[in-house]
Amino acid sequence: xxxxxxxxxxxxxxxxxxxxxxxxxxxxxxxxxxxxxxxxxxxxxxxxxxxxxxxxxxxxxxxxxxxxxxxxxxxxxxxxxxxxxxxxxxxxxxxxxxxxxxxxxxxxxxxxxxxxxxxxxxxxxxxxxxxxxxxxxxxxxxxxxxxxxxxxxxxxxxxxxxxxxxxxxxxxxxxxxxxxxxxxxxxxxxxxxxxxxxxxxxxxxxxxxxxxxxxxxxxxxxxxxxxxxxxxxxxxxxxxxxxxxxxxxxxxxxxxxxxxxxxxxxxxxxxxxxxxxxxxxxxxxxxxxxxxxxxxxxxxxxxxxxxxxxxxxxxxxxxxxxxxxxxxxxxxxxxxxxxxxxxxxxxxxxxxxxxxxxxxxxxxxxxxxxxxxxxxxxxxxxxxxxxxxxxxxxxxxxxxxxxxxxxxxxxxxxxxxxxxxx
Numbered sequence: 001x002x003x004x005x006x007x008x009x010x011x012x013x014x015x016x017x018x019x020x021x022x023x024x025x026x027x028x029x030x031x032x033x034x035x036x037x038x039x040x041x042x043x044x045x046x047x048x049x050x051x052x053x054x055x056x057x058x059x060x061x062x063x064x065x066x067x068x069x070x071x072x073x074x075x076x077x078x079x080x081x082x083x084x085x086x087x088x089x090x091x092x093x094x095x096x097x098x099x100x101x102x103x104x105x106x107x108x109x110x111x112x113x114x115x116x117x118x119x120x121x122x123x124x125x126x127x128x129x130x131x132x133x134x135x136x137x138x139x140x141x142x143x144x145x146x147x148x149x150x151x152x153x154x155x156x157x158x159x160x161x162x163x164x165x166x167x168x169x170x171x172x173x174x175x176x177x178x179x180x181x182x183x184x185x186x187x188x189x190x191x192x193x194x195x196x197x198x199x200x201x202x203x204x205x206x207x208x209x210x211x212x213x214x215x216x217x218x219x220x221x222x223x224x225x226x227x228x229x230x231x232x233x234x235x236x237x238x239x240x241x242x243x244x245x246x247x248x249x250x251x252x253x254x255x256x257x258x259x260x261x262x263x264x265x266x267x268x269x270x271x272x273x274x275x276x277x278x279x280x281x282x283x284x285x286x287x288x289x290x291x292x293x294x295x296x297x298x299x300x301x302x303x304x305x306x307x308x309x310x311x312x313x314x315x316x317x318x319x320x321x322x323x324x325x326x327x328x329x330x331x332x333x334x335x336x337x338x339x340x341x342x343x344x345x346x347x348x349x350x351x352x353x354x355x356x357x358x359x360x361x362x363x364x365x366x367x368x369x370x371x372x373x374x375x376x377x378x379x380x381x382x383x384x385x386x387x388x389x390x391x392x393x394x395x396x397x398x399x400x401x402x403x404x405x406x407x408x409x410x411x412x413x414x415x416x417x418x419x420x421x422x
Contacts, residue, residue, distance in 0.1 A: 081274065087301065094106045109173070128374075131253065133333065180202070188421075195422060209230050250347075
């Protein structure tokens with residue numbers, strides 16, 4: 001009631017702010033500080049973030065690095081926001097805090113965002129994927145006890161399970177999440193039905209190694225550094241990396257609710273630009289990757305030793321059985337922008353697997369859901385302001401480990417095509 005009386009006319013303020021922002025951006029741009037910020041003032045008025053402090057939840061995993069480094073290196077300040085990274089205990093906790101507004105955004109599993117959007121992962125709420133944070137860099141670990149019996153990959157695990165009948169337990173990190181889908185896909189490709197031939201449980205990433213140590217599981221799929229940690233601790237071996245299941249696969253996203261995007265588009269853009277810059281910084285050099293590993297290893301973030309992080313982030317792999325290799329398809333945070341575009345087909349793939357494994361009874365409208373969730377226009381604005389190229393096609397084609405091609409063209413047929421399914 002009183003606001004209409006007491007608020008002075010707002011018109012001159014945006015003009016002043018706009019002029020000073022353009023001047024500051026031009027000066028900073030000339031100094032090489034803020035590439036593209038001068039193009040980030042939008043026609044509808046100032047692009048000042050509506051909310052300047054942004055609480056972003058993360059789980060202790062290497063792939064939280066671009067969110068953490070955006071804050072640590074001050075990229076957020078350049079775009080008028082302050083990122084407050086908040087460490088969370090489990091993906092279920094991240095989901096609940098996103099839904100109830102305790103978190104503004106999160107470093108979050110692709111399949112969690114889609115699961116909440118469709119109500120297959122808890123309470124149904126319209127959700128948004130702002131951008132992809134990383135490709136690759138997860139793995140499936142088998143226990144040392146299994147490896148000692150010769151089960152070191154999919155085929156040898158299938159042989160052992162056929163010979164020594166008992167209940168075999170494998171862990172993912174969230175029912176609709178990426179890791180659960182990777183381990184389902186891998187087991188099925190190895191001829192093991194993950195629904196009838198094994199027991200699948202959910203364990204938060206930082207608890208994987210401790211649970212394997214006490215014999216609670218035979219194998220798990222998780223992000224780094226927990227696969228490498230299992231090798232360092234002598235309790236597990238790497239059976240396969242997720243990039244060997246699907247090269248350059250989508251992994252974590254910067255996720256939020258649809259409501260937050262509607263109310264705070266400028267804030268979303270500002271955070272995306274800061275995180276894009278951080279991803280570009282990480283991928284730019286070996287020295288930056290080592291500095292990142294040292295930073296995120298700290299107690300307030302991942303709370304492990306830097307050596308559990310820095311080898312695999314450089315593509316230096318070992319499997320815990322004496323085999324070592326250099327993997328060009330290690331975890332990437334930017335890769336000239338190829339990582340970050342929120343492809344519609346990436347989101348749709350998770351839906352096909354949710355349908356495949358009985359998490360949904362009916363086929364959804366795959367493309368319509370992806371268009372609702374993935375904020376492609378907003379991403380294009382953020383990327384454009386940083387002169388990061390974006391692909392012309394919001395769909396991409398990939399060949400997975402079993403030779404099956406996913407291109408998003410006929411998701412219904414693809415979901416139904418697998419011999420092993422619910």
